[in-house]
Amino acid sequence: MNTETITVSNETASPAKTVHFLGSLLTFRARAAETGGQFTIVESCSAPGAGAPPHHQADAEAFLVTEGSFEFMLGETWRRCGPGEFVYVSPGMVHAFRNPASTPSKMLIINLPGGPHEHFFEAVGEPVETETTIFPPMGQPDVAHITAEAARFGVTMLPPPAHH
Template identity: 65%
Template sequence: MDATVENPDGMTVPSKTLHFLGNLLTFRARSAQTGGSFSLAECQTAPGAGSPPHTQRDEEAFLVTEGQFEFMLDGKTHLCGPGDFVHVAPNTPHAFRNPGDRPARMLIINLPGGFHEGFFDAVGDVVDPATTSFPPMSPPDIAMIAAAASRYGIELLPPTA
């Protein structure tokens, strides 16, 4: 399901929410709106959920707005709360996880736009943009996820101990 939002120029654009591995991602600015410069997503993460370790060609930044996230960045773990900012340079191994017992939220910026949008469009399940609950998770199709990741410049890494 897509909702629409109006940008400052009065142009109506789709706002899509996707569920993937316990994350609800709502794209607030897509590559097509920014001339390919960046994309901006709001991410709500279920307790214990997050992203697997990976690297990517694009640059990424996270701003925690609610709850806490553990970020693994180049082998080091950082616990971050509201207002904390994490920058990930291209090709840097990273992952994140919500260690809390409630959903956590953050904003995610990818530069340039397009890579992550394409990946999440390929692997995510479209949900109602107004949803605040996480759909039941089924076992992930690792082969499909890895193939989509490869198409969008993302390399999945083995889990860390």
């Protein structure tokens, strides 16, 4: 059993970075470079109605709602979650989420292993002031660019789900 522990102090950790993507402010809290590639943790603050379209990927993904509420599509099923609720998405499972609330909602997104999702978010996200809580104006997303970048990082984007 490997009992090696890696400790990162605030002095050596990468500074937080925030990007805006599809109505969500994504702040990187634990980067793959800091976790030996084991995982990435991103704090997501999503505007009302914002979220991620249906997709699947080779990495595992987990969500911990911390404020507000989110609706998660897991395969064919929708599930509404509030603060403290956790959702695990196994590799290859089709999923999506959105903020159904009238105010911003927050959650932690954990990707295992670290890297692919982190690099995808960096490739498609618009850099904004770190830790900002102000959503920039959102234009029409460049679906072709998002889909191509997603594929580059092992994420397959799918058509929007039917309304539930």
